[in-house]
Amino acid sequence: MPFLILIALALLPIKALADEFYTLVKYNCDQSGDRIIVTHIGAYDEEGKALISKKDQNSWDPGELRGMQPTDKRFGAPKTIIRTCRLSDGLYTFRLRAMPENFKNITGQCGDWETASVVVLRNDRELVHVQLDQSCYNWKAPVITSIQIHARQEKPILATKSADEFFR
Numbered sequence: 383m384p385f386l387i388l389i390a391l392a393l394l395p396i397k398a399l400a401d402e403f404y405t406l407v408k409y410n411c412d413q414s415g416d417r418i419i420v421t422h423i424g425a426y427d428e429e430g431k432a433l434i435s436k437k438d439q440n441s442w443d444p445g446e447l448r449g450m451q452p453t454d455k456r457f458g459a460p461k462t463i464i465r466t467c468r469l470s471d472g473l474y475t476f477r478l479r480a481m482p483e484n485f486k487n488i489t490g491q492c493g494d495w496e497t498a499s500v501v502v503l504r505n506d507r508e509l510v511h512v513q514l515d516q517s518c519y520n521w522k523a524p525v526i527t528s529i530q531i532h533a534r535q536e537k538p539i540l541a542t543k544s545a546d547e548f549f550r
Contacts, residue, residue, distance in 0.1 A: 403549060404430030407498055407514070408441040409476055411467030418467055418474055420500055420529040422514045424548060440465065444498040444514075447480035469533040472505040481513055502531055502538070510538050521545045 405424040412419060425433050434443050447461045460480035467474045481497045497515035501508065509531060516523035524542035531538045 401426045402430065404434050405444055405497075406433050406437060406441055407444060407478055407500070409465055409478070410440065411465065411474075411476075413467070413469065416470050416533040418469070418476065418502065418529075418531045420476070420502075422498075422525070422527050442478060442498075444478075444480050444496050447478070447498065448496055471533040474531070475501075475503040475506075477501040477503075500526075500529060502529070504531075509536075512540070515545070525549075 403424055403426050405422065408419075408421045408423070410419040410421075423433065424430065437443065442463060447463065463476075463478040465476040467476065477500070479499050479501075481499050497513060499513045500510060502510040510529060512526055512529070514526045516525075521544075523545060525545050525548040526540055527543050527548065528541040529538050
């Protein structure tokens, strides 16, 4: 009898205990510092959930920006967040958009992996247009962790980490 109970328990579906990684993109219009700062951070499990729970009107989980079609497991149109910021040399427009790796089906090779793209314009002229993560297929590609744009400077300052380091 104990053997039959053991077999029955072995056949029960058991939820896999996999680590879940959460990411957050933060936007800061720092007028006193005459700059815009965008940060991209992440954490696993409970620490990641705590990170997401502290988000405000200028921070977003890229996964919440993707549109989902309710009838099936396909992505719909991604949402775009837009913010503006006046610095000493003009008006800046920040755009954040979800970038699902697998647009066709979330059960595909990348699953529901997604990142975000960031675009920053100064007086309608593009200064930055980047994807924060390059691909779920390329763990050697850098992940952008911050973007700093200072008024009167043409080139933004991008900080990166390797994907292995970012997702550690």
